Amino acid sequence: MTRTPEEVAQALQELHRTADLTTPYALRAAVTLDLASRVAGGPLGAPELAGAVGAQVAGVRKLVRLLARDGYFTLDDDQVGLGPRGWLLLEDATRARLDHGRGYARVDDAWPGLVEAIRTGGSGYEAARGKSFYAELGDDEQLVASFDGQLAEWxxxxxxxxxxxxxxxxxxxxxxxxxxxxxxxxxxxxxxxxxxxxxxxxxxxxxxxxxxxxxxxxxxxxxxxxxxxxxxxxxxxxxxxxxxxxxxxxxxxxxxxxxxxxxxxxxxxxxxxxxxxxxxxxxxxxxxxxxxxxxxxxxxxxxxxxxxxxxxxxxxxxxxxxxxxxxxxxxxxxx
CATH class of the missing domain: 3.40.50.150 (Vaccinia Virus protein VP39)
Known part of the structure; x- marks a missing residue:
């Protein structure tokens, strides 16, 4: 089947958009840092926000600037606020799934090992992290407790x-x-x-x-x-x-x-x-x-x-x- 250059370009653009990991990882970073709750009561300056979450100002600015594009935050005159979709980042279900400080969110650490899992039939998590999923949870009581809670909720x-x-x-x-x-x-x-x-x-x-x-x-x-x-x-x-x-x-x-x-x-x-x-x-x-x-x-x-x-x-x-x-x-x- 012959495809026009325009069709090829559009299909590639859609593929790249589907496969791109930038926004998924940016959302996880924002939730793990708990940025949304810090600005839920009103905008904060980027330096103040970075200090509140123990992060670098430059990194916070870049993260917020990207997520502002999709309405999760606002960034005006270096003031970070909650965007129209920012409430989603405050939901318990979002935090349980995306906050890397919680047990269930750690399952995503298996994705870099997916190819190894498919090739060998072994654990992609172990390939990526060097230990099994449950061994990693077992080292941290907070992770275990949050994982238990998520399983009970499900x-x-x-x-x-x-x-x-x-x-x-x-x-x-x-x-x-x-x-x-x-x-x-x-x-x-x-x-x-x-x-x-x-x-x-x-x-x-x-x-x-x-x-x-x-x-x-x-x-x-x-x-x-x-x-x-x-x-x-x-x-x-x-x-x-x-x-x-x-x-x-x-x-x-x-x-x-x-x-x-x-x-x-x-x-x-x-x-x-x-x-x-x-x-x-x-x-x-x-x-x-x-x-x-x-x-x-x-x-x-x-x-x-x-x-x-x-x-x-x-x-x-x-x-x-x-x-x-x-x-x-x-x-x-x-x-």
Missing amino acids: SGHWTGRLVEALGLSDEHVVDVGGGTGALLGAVLLAYPETRGTLVELPSTAERAGRSFAEQGLSDRVAIATQSFFEPLPAGADLYLIAQVLHNWPDGETVAILERLSQAAGDAPIVIVERLTGGAENDADLASDLLMYAVFGVGERSAAEFAALAGEAGLDLVGTRQVLGALSTLELRPSR
């Missing part, structure tokens, strides 16, 4: 639907790798006759214990402080594992499923994950690639989960949509 969008769909009464529920207990806590609150066991590593388990106590659930929940690669608490009525397996390669996923199978016996195992190949939107596709960059894994299809379950002696007996591509997969022992 789970709040779908937990209610999932909990209602479970249709429980007085069962004993084991939540494997359940973080600070947001999902298990919701189950126990929705079904007052149920009991729960959370399986988590020590530092996370400690934070979960505090959360359960604050909700008045301590007498109905036990915490197994351990890895999910170790033998799991046996004899429960239901085993949940939510938003965990997309962090692990196939071999480790099979090992986790084998532990679940050993503990569950004939009890159902319910996986909660985004499924590929179905009702994916742009956010689901982006999340899939991001998980691949961070962990070298990403999301899987129902067929892929069925194959891995089969290796662990389990059958996939049903799936149910929860929210968008997020779905449940029920596993039972192979017959």
Whole structure:
């Protein structure tokens, strides 16, 4: 197909605009430095603003000048103010996603390692940073706490639907790798006759214990402080594992499923994950690639989960949509 010089120039311009990293990184810098809140009450001189955030005046001027173009700030006579779109930088959701001082924003550090992840199937995060994502979080309590908070906020969008769909009464529920207990806590609150066991590593388990106590659930929940690669608490009525397996390669996923199978016996195992190949939107596709960059894994299809379950002696007996591509997969022992 022959293209005119004008068509080529326009297409290249659109490609460069899409691929350009300047504004995305500039926004992250502005949010991390907390510039917007400093000028929310009125303009400040660039030197005063730079001093307030511990930055260089020249750098602040260049940053603000660029972002003023898109309406996030104003810059008049060296006075920095909040632009018509500046309120966006004050939102909690923006800060959680873009402030590099918060745990969830650190996932973006995996992008420079994406090529390595695609080439090798390993973690792009480790290639770029020299350590795993969770190892980096583990070095900083503030990062860990903010990451926990973001995961709890995300789970709040779908937990209610999932909990209602479970249709429980007085069962004993084991939540494997359940973080600070947001999902298990919701189950126990929705079904007052149920009991729960959370399986988590020590530092996370400690934070979960505090959360359960604050909700008045301590007498109905036990915490197994351990890895999910170790033998799991046996004899429960239901085993949940939510938003965990997309962090692990196939071999480790099979090992986790084998532990679940050993503990569950004939009890159902319910996986909660985004499924590929179905009702994916742009956010689901982006999340899939991001998980691949961070962990070298990403999301899987129902067929892929069925194959891995089969290796662990389990059958996939049903799936149910929860929210968008997020779905449940029920596993039972192979017959």
